Amino acid sequence: MTVPRHVAIIMDGNGRWARERGLARIAGHEQGAESVRMVTEACVEMGVKFLTVYAFSTENWKRPAAEVAALWVLLEHFIAQETPTLMKNNVRLQTIGRLHELPESCQQALAETVAKTAGNTATTLVLALNYSGRTELVDAVRELGAEVAAGRLAVTAINAEEIAAHLYTRTMPDPDLLIRTSGEMRLSNFLLWQLSYTEIVVTEKLWPDFGKDDLRAAVAEFNKRQRRFGGL
Ligand code: IPE
Ligand code: IPE
Ligand code: MG
Numbered sequence: 001m002t003v004p005r006h007v008a009i010i011m012d013g014n015g016r017w018a019r020e021r022g023l024a025r026i027a028g029h030e031q032g033a034e035s036v037r038m039v040t041e042a043c044v045e046m047g048v049k050f051l052t053v054y055a056f057s058t059e060n061w062k063r064p065a066a067e068v069a070a071l072w073v074l075l076e077h078f079i080a081q082e083t084p085t086l087m088k089n090n091v092r093l094q095t096i097g098r099l100h101e102l103p104e105s106c107q108q109a110l111a112e113t114v115a116k117t118a119g120n121t122a123t124t125l126v127l128a129l130n131y132s133g134r135t136e137l138v139d140a141v142r143e144l145g146a147e148v149a150a151g152r153l154a155v156t157a158i159n160a161e162e163i164a165a166h167l168y169t170r171t172m173p174d175p176d177l178l179i180r181t182s183g184e185m186r187l188s189n190f191l192l193w194q195l196s197y198t199e200i201v202v203t204e205k206l207w208p209d210f211g212k213d214d215l216r217a218a219v220a221e222f223n224k225r226q227r228r229f230g231g232l
Contacts, residue, residue: 006177007176010190011054012206013028014029014207017032042212046216046219049124051125052169052172053125087116096136098130133189134189181203199225
């Protein structure tokens with residue numbers, strides 16, 4: 001069996017999970033955090049080196065302010081609670097997205113855990129926060145433009161490698177496997193550049209119901225795929 005080096009997940013369906021139970025949407029997000037914990041552990045067990053989870057998109061600011069605020073509180077609790085487990089399991093935490101627009105206390109909690117776990121080597125858990133593929137490309141183009149303007153980069157030197165080297169994901173391999181829960185068949189602005197040749201698995205399961213066995217099933221499905229990258 002081939003273990004994907006990098007698994008990316010669009011964690012979707014928290015709200016529907018809560019609604020089905022007559023609960024507030026935030027209860028779905030809380031249970032969703034439990035799924036992140038389990039799936040991270042499964043990645044360590046299986047030897048997946050990178051796990052990137054879409055936790056908050058730049059478009060998610062459109063949601064009611066109360067839900068957005070509750071998500072940041074939940075994130076802070078999650079970081080505080082999980083840091084010892086990340087250390088124990090040798091998991092490194094990283095983030096992608098425009099972090100400077102998050103509440104100050106969230107930024108601080110994240111920065112502390114990122115620094116604390118920087119030397120861990122089993123799995124890198126990447127939280128996509130205030131992330132979108134388009135803003136990532138905008139930020140990369142701004143950096144490239146500034147280097148050109150400063151005379152440090154020739155326009156003709158801009159190629160796919162140079163662009164990839166200016167994305168938030170510059171230190172990570174592209175995802176091998178993308179999982180989206182809750183049956184939605186769309187990318188919702190996630191890793192638009194990096195998913196070019198990624199195998200996609202969509203499951204009907206709602207994210208709070210997604211566990212270790214579901215990750216293993218997705219990896220088994222990935223193993224049935226024939227990746228051609230445009231060749232024969
Ligand atoms: C995914 O679950 C979590 C976030 C986007 C923060 P949703 O909150 O989108 O749940 P549904 O899609 O409304 O069920
Ligand atoms: C995608 O889920 C974003 C995250 C999982 C963080 P959404 O629920 O926001 O996506 P849409 O609106 O259904 O496309
Ligand atoms: Mg959704």
